Amino acid sequence: MSAAGRPVRAVLFDWGGTLTPWHTVEPAEAWRACGLGDDAAARLHAAEDAIWARGRETRRSGTLEEVFATAGVPAGPAELARYHAWWEEHTYTDPDVRPLFTALRERGIRVGVLSNTLWPRAEHERVFRRDGVLDLIDAAVYTSEIAWMKPHPEAFRAALAAVGGIDPAAAVFVGDRPWDDVAGAQGVGMRAVLVPHSTIPAEQQRPVSGSPDAVVHRLADLLPIVDAWR
Ligand SMILES: [Mg+2]
Numbered sequence: 001m002s003a004a005g006r007p008v009r010a011v012l013f014d015w016g017g018t019l020t021p022w023h024t025v026e027p028a029e030a031w032r033a034c035g036l037g038d039d040a041a042a043r044l045h046a047a048e049d050a051i052w053a054r055g056r057e058t059r060r061s062g063t064l065e066e067v068f069a070t071a072g073v074p075a076g077p078a079e080l081a082r083y084h085a086w087w088e089e090h091t092y093t094d095p096d097v098r099p100l101f102t103a104l105r106e107r108g109i110r111v112g113v114l115s116n117t118l119w120p121r122a123e124h125e126r127v128f129r130r131d132g133v134l135d136l137i138d139a140a141v142y143t144s145e146i147a148w149m150k151p152h153p154e155a156f157r158a159a160l161a162a163v164g165g166i167d168p169a170a171a172v173f174v175g176d177r178p179w180d181d182v183a184g185a186q187g188v189g190m191r192a193v194l195v196p197h198s199t200i201p202a203e204q205q206r207p208v209s210g211s212p213d214a215v216v217h218r219l220a221d222l223l224p225i226v227d228a229w230r
Contacts, residue, residue, distance in 0.1 A: 005191050008229045010138075010166040011104055011222075012159050012190075014150075014175030015115035015124070017198035019097055019133075019219075022176065023090040024199050033086035034079040043071035051118065056204065059152035061143040064118045084123055093131035096219035101136035103223050107230065110166065113140035114159035114173070116149040116180060139163045150177075151184025160188075172213075172229065174222060179206040186210060191229065193222060 013019050027048060031041040047070035051062035064083075068075050101111050115124065121142050128134035139162035143149040146158050156173070160166050168189035175181025176198040185192040194212035214225045 006170040008109060008172055008226050009170040010110040010112060010163045011172045012112040012114050014181050015113055017176035018174060018195050020091055020093055022198035025090055030083055030086045034083050036073060036079060040073045044073055047071040055149045059148050061149040062118050063144045091127045093133055094219055098133050100219050110138045110163040111136060112159050112163040113137055116143050118144055120144055150180040153188045156185055156188045178208045182212045183208045
């Protein structure tokens with residue numbers, strides 16, 4: 001648990017496994033979908049794995065451009081379009097999100113997103129726009145645009161700054177990962193809510209001490225918790 005907080009002024013959300021329900025996928029298939037051949041796909045998959053592993057060790061973020069450069073595979077818009085098209089069916093926003101964001105905003109609470117991602121902002125905004133929620137997000141930080149990823153404190157501080165310089169004690173983080181999301185947010189003084197429905201691979205987990213300030217089994221259940229913290 002975090003220290004007793006101040007009245008909530010902002011709620012920040014993780015993306016994958018939180019705003020979009022968790023899908024267990026085989027990322028190598030996304031790289032094969034680029035149409036660059038099996039050898040290139042294997043190198044791209046290895047490069048992506050290495051960048052995520054580095055992130056877990058050092059909290060340094062990465063980008064899709066870095067994946068292609070590390071793999072030594074040149075790619076143009078057509079290959080990137082096929083890569084994102086493969087992911088399309090795995091990115092749909094939870095139907096609870098639009099009513100939840102609307103209710104938070106009606107209360108004067110800022111809504112933010114902080115995602116550990118290699119993808120560019122344009123792709124995330126396309127997904128949110130497709131699902132009718134982009135206009136309800138006050139600010140989003142995608143780690144492809146900053147130096148650090150969760151659980152590095154600077155990632156959370158960047159998101160707090162983006163939603164208007166909100167005091168961490170007046171902010172809530174909602175995510176599906178106990179280490180990256182919950183412990184990370186609590187580490188900078190935010191309250192943290194866990195959505196425990198993702199099948200997170202063992203190699204991506206780290207032991208955590210402490211516990212979330214709350215657990216919700218669907219996003220619609222978050223509103224009464226935030227109301228109690230107002
Ligand atoms: Mg997540």
